[in-house]
Amino acid sequence: MKHFLTTADYSRAELQAMLDDARALKAAPFGDALQGKTVALLFLNNSLRTRTSFDAGTRQLGGHAIVLSPSGGMWPLEFEDGVVMDGEAEEHVAEAAGVLSRYCDLIGVRAFPKFEDWQEDRQDRILNAFAKYATVPVINMETITHPCQEMAHIMALQEHFERRGKGGLDGRKFVLTWTYHPKPLNTAVANSGLMIAAKFGMDVTLLCPTEDYILDERYITRATKDAGAQGRALTIEHDIEKAYDGADVVYAKSWGALPYFGNWAPEKEIRDRYRHFIVDEEKMARTNNALVSHCLPMRRNVKMTDAVFDSDACIAYDEAENRLHVQKAIMKALIA
Numbered sequence: 001m002k003h004f005l006t007t008a009d010y011s012r013a014e015l016q017a018m019l020d021d022a023r024a025l026k027a028a029p030f031g032d033a034l035q036g037k038t039v040a041l042l043f044l045n046n047s048l049r050t051r052t053s054f055d056a057g058t059r060q061l062g063g064h065a066i067v068l069s070p071s072g073g074m075w076p077l078e079f080e081d082g083v084v085m086d087g088e089a090e091e092h093v094a095e096a097a098g099v100l101s102r103y104c105d106l107i108g109v110r111a112f113p114k115f116e117d118w119q120e121d122r123q124d125r126i127l128n129a130f131a132k133y134a135t136v137p138v139i140n141m142e143t144i145t146h147p148c149q150e151m152a153h154i155m156a157l158q159e160h161f162e163r164r165g166k167g168g169l170d171g172r173k174f175v176l177t178w179t180y181h182p183k184p185l186n187t188a189v190a191n192s193g194l195m196i197a198a199k200f201g202m203d204v205t206l207l208c209p210t211e212d213y214i215l216d217e218r219y220i221t222r223a224t225k226d227a228g229a230q231g232r233a234l235t236i237e238h239d240i241e242k243a244y245d246g247a248d249v250v251y252a253k254s255w256g257a258l259p260y261f262g263n264w265a266p267e268k269e270i271r272d273r274y275r276h277f278i279v280d281e282e283k284m285a286r287t288n289n290a291l292v293s294h295c296l297p298m299r300r301n302v303k304m305t306d307a308v309f310d311s312d313a314c315i316a317y318d319e320a321e322n323r324l325h326v327q328k329a330i331m332k333a334l335i336a
């Protein structure tokens with residue numbers, strides 16, 4: 001039995017097969033691949049796209065989705081092994097995952113970091129606990145990475161480059177740019193953006209204000225290795241103009257600086273100095289007519305100007321739509 005916890009567990013060819021199926025499902029959305037199947041969707045954090053696209057996608061393939069969340073009456077869960085459960089948690093993940101596996105054929109999990117201690121959060125304990133105790137496949141619906149978003153992003157890039165007669169992704173300059181946000185956000189989409197761009201043969205530039213905003217070495221190492229294996233490279237850049245020059249793809253995301261995890265007051269003082277990292281027309285003019293995207297939700301005119309977001313270069317709606325198609329392909333592959 002295989003889970004879908006991270007794209008690092010899959011080869012480029014395996015991911016491309018799912019992307020090809022997602023294209024077929026986009027052309028013919030309805031089917032019976034999940035007929036009689038039940039999918040549990042566990043949301044420990046808010047969502048618009050993930051919740052709707054998994055629910056709609058399951059139904060379109062003949063299945064049934066059940067959304068579970070603490071605010072929806074679920075018992076508070078304990079995720080540590082061997083603890084004395086005399087706190088708030090009424091149920092251990094071992095029982096929750098084991099019982100859900102008796103009712104359901106797939107389990108999706110969304111569990112963001114607690115934003116207190118990165119060394120703790122980087123262990124992805126909740127997702128890994130479900131993967132350990134479930135006897136059905138588990139899908140990462142965003143924890144410290146966001147693999148479903150990665151797939152939707154790559155699908156949108158492939159579609160748009162093909163549509164523009166520009167061919168494939170190999171050798172493209174992919175820029176992941178940090179942007180300002182008033183709050184410290186999850187690094188998940190940024191970690192994922194690096195990994196998938198490298199895996200699909202692009203030259204990857206990570207643009208961030210200072211060394212403090214460099215992502216966890218686990219993802220830097222993985223992206224460096226995957227890019228290198230295909231004759232490409234990962235470059236870390238703090239100079240905005242150098243990063244944007246000649247870019248084919250600009251992917252915008254904000255995230256909190258890892259050295260300040262849980263100690264956000266001094267990080268905010270640093271972050272507030274870099275509001276000018278916003279994606280705007282002047283920066284985009286330096287690119288090779290780049291495609292630009294964001295995973296959404298996105299604060300307009302903070303992360304990206306209206307002029308850029310509403311331009312033909314922006315493929316964020318297509319990326320969001322593709323969540324539906326890629327997740328159906330992923331569920332089909334896991335059920336098979």
Ligand code: CP
Nearest residue numbers: 047048049050295296
């Ligand atoms: N991009 C994304 O995962 O959106 P939601 O948080 O709304 O699900």
